[in-house]
Amino acid sequence: MLFNSIPFLVFLPIVFCLYWLVLNNKLTGQNLLLLIASYVFYGWWDYRFLGLIVLSTLVDFVVGLLMNRFHKEKIRKRLLWLSLLFNLGLLGVFKYFNFFIESWVEAIKYFGFKSDVSSLNIILPVGISFYTFQTLSYTIDVYNKKIKPTFNLIDFAAFVSFFPQLVAGPIERASQLLPQFKIKRTFDFTxxxxxxxxxxxxxxxxxxxxxxxxxxxxxxxxxxxxxxxxxxxxxxxxxxxxxxxxxxxxxxxxxxxxxxxxxxxxxxxxxxxxxxDVAEFWRRWHISLTTWFRDYVYIPLGGSRGSKQQQIRNVFIVFFVSGLWHGANWTFLIWGGLHALFFTPLLVLNLNKKxxxxxxxxxxxxxxxxxxxxxxxxxxxxxxxxxxxxxxxxxxxxxxxxxxxxxxxxxxxxxxxxxxxxxxxxxxxxxxxxxxxxxxxxxxxxxxxxxxxxxxxxxxxxxxxxxxxxxxxxxxx
Structure with a gap:
């Protein structure tokens, strides 16, 4: 369902009226309505992919609860890896399987070998890159003890599938958006x-x-x-x-x-x-993704704490990963690499925060x-x-x-x-x-x-x- 479409023009007023006129001051009812509305909104494209959102929601909800129950670092790290492998695995299969297969075939063809491996006709679920990163922010922050896990499945499911930003962001952090599902919301005309x-x-x-x-x-x-x-x-x-x-x-x-x-x-x-400059551009463009990569990729790699060579390495890794996040195509990797090249002189000359x-x-x-x-x-x-x-x-x-x-x-x-x-x-x-x-x-x-x-x-x-x-x-x- 597109925001600039007739179905959404009908959908939004109905949900809005039910939310404020029928369920006003009923927090659980409002959250449940948002969850149902979000599933209807997403299922309008292809209801079959609702199963992926539900599965991802359940996996990360349970992982959060288990992290809260078990305090041994070894167990908690395994739970984190479970969340990472599951979510990135889904992303890899649906978004990158054909890309890697086709790249492998082209690579061995370059050396004179032939391959009968064929790619599959895999449909890319709308918004999978966005809600995958959103749920990952939850499990990573719970593991790092930056936030406490939620015990309310409706609240968490509504956070994962919140329809306004479900398919194209902004990529919200659990620490910022999830608490808003837990507090009473009152109608404010302004x-x-x-x-x-x-x-x-x-x-x-x-x-x-x-x-x-x-x-x-x-x-x-x-x-x-x-x-x-x-x-x-x-x-x-x-x-x-x-x-x-x-x-x-x-x-x-x-x-x-x-x-x-x-x-x-x-x-x-x-x-x-x-x-x-390009550094300022990335502080102003797609801010939710830029800060996500900063906090969950760049800083864990060492960020700006190491030598200039290490900082440059980290910058290239982040931009290449950002390119790959945008699409399973070499064009996106080159696009990310170009921005890393544009960014590097600023980093070397300490002008990236000017x-x-x-x-x-x-x-x-x-x-x-x-x-x-x-x-x-x-x-x-x-x-x-x-x-x-x-x-x-x-x-x-x-x-x-x-x-x-x-x-x-x-x-x-x-x-x-x-x-x-x-x-x-x-x-x-x-x-x-x-x-x-x-x-x-x-x-x-x-x-x-x-x-x-x-x-x-x-x-x-x-x-x-x-x-x-x-x-x-x-x-x-």
Whole structure:
């Protein structure tokens, strides 16, 4: 069930009314309703995969209880490994089995051997990477005694399957989200209104910005062999805003919907394209995943405590794992490796924590140095998106080759779709809106919020009618 679909437009008000009008002040009933609603929401895609969520929930719930019962380190470590092997095993089978089989066949073919091994037609369950990492955060934190295990199965199951962020995040920590299922929630119109504002802004990012850019991105990447450098440059530019609008839009929708039910989810995007270096970009982009890898991979590896060589090793491991998390394709590994390369000079020069505050908080525009930094960072990130968007490495390298060799700057991409200039103006307006509101949670908050809401809703309705409806990109992860 998509957030920007008619079924969800019916589903959300029904759940909201039952939650606040029928079950108000009934904590167990509200949690049970959220659990049932979450299973309906997820089962709308394919009910067969509900079994995976239920199984993962039961395994980690029992592991948490057993960790609380047994105090011997040896037993508790075995229980942790049980959770890790089970969850990562599911992820490996459904997401990476075909990738490793196909890579093995290609590798032995390179050395002149043949193999009859064939891949299986395994369907990737929607959101498996997200809820797997969410449940792992619970068992790891219980093992490290950062949190106490829960004894309420309904609360834990609702935490694992919470429908606003089930299929594409934010990836919430058990320490932050699970306690919210245990406390009484009261209706607060101000909080609900802020949630609605986030929902509207998320729909604008998705339906107006991302889906409009998707039309051009798909056309350019589908015809890259016949296009010149300027066209290919615009393809990378459009995809940068497509994936940002798509994923940030989903995150804002998730956060806004959760607020309507009295829950606070972490901010997942913080105006990342205004970053002055790649390190700052990763503090502002997909924050829930970045901090997850920091806490559960980077720090356990030694983090920044060792030598520079060890720190660089840890950075490359984290970015390669992050690439693999995004998809079972060599393109994602290269994408992760590029970001590790971009990050390394900052680490070596001790500049990776330089830009930790909002840019130009006390003035309207950045200075020339800051503009160069922002444009440079955006260019590096956009270049790496080529690998992220391409179907395979061959397509990536051909695209890049055309980008740097076919210097015919005829504006031929205008013939792909009409209204290209209008889209560039739309993106420019979008950037101006974000820049002006870079100190706010989202652009609709503050003065004239109702006027802003009205204008944005009108744009959503217009673009919703005339633009192609696209699935959320991160559903495939």
């Amino acid at each position: 909080v609900v209104k802020s949630g609605i504002h986030l929902i509207v802004w998320g729909l604008f990012q998705k339906m107006v910005i991302a889906d409009s850019c998707a039309t051009y991105t798909n056309a350019i990447f589908s015809n890259y062999e016949n296009l010149n450098s300027l066209s290919l440059l615009m393809g990378g530019f459009y995809f940068a805003f497509q994936i940002y609008g798509d994923f940030a839009g989903y995150s804002n929708l998730a956060i806004g919907i959760a607020r309507m039910f009295g829950f606070n989810l972490m901010i997942n995007f913080n105006y990342p394209y205004f970053s002055r 830009n930790t505050t909002t840019i130009v908080t006390n003035k309207g525009l950045p200075n020339p140095k800051e503009i160069i930094q922002i444009v440079g960072t955006f260019s590096l990130v956009s270049f790496s998106w080529i690998f992220f968007r391409s179907k395979n490495l061959s397509e990536s390298f051909k695209y890049i080759n055309g980008l740097f060799t076919n210097f015919n700057f005829k504006i031929e991409y205008l013939s792909i779709e009409r209204y290209n200039i209008e889209l560039l103006l739309l993106i420019s307006v979008f950037l101006i809106i974000e820049w002006v509101n870079r100190n706010n949670e989202h652009p609709i908050s503050g003065k004239l919020s109702y006027i802003k809401m009205t204008g944005i809703i009108l744009m959503i309705l217009v673009f919703g009618v005339y633009s192609d409806h696209q699935n959320f990109i991160y559903f495939q992860f």
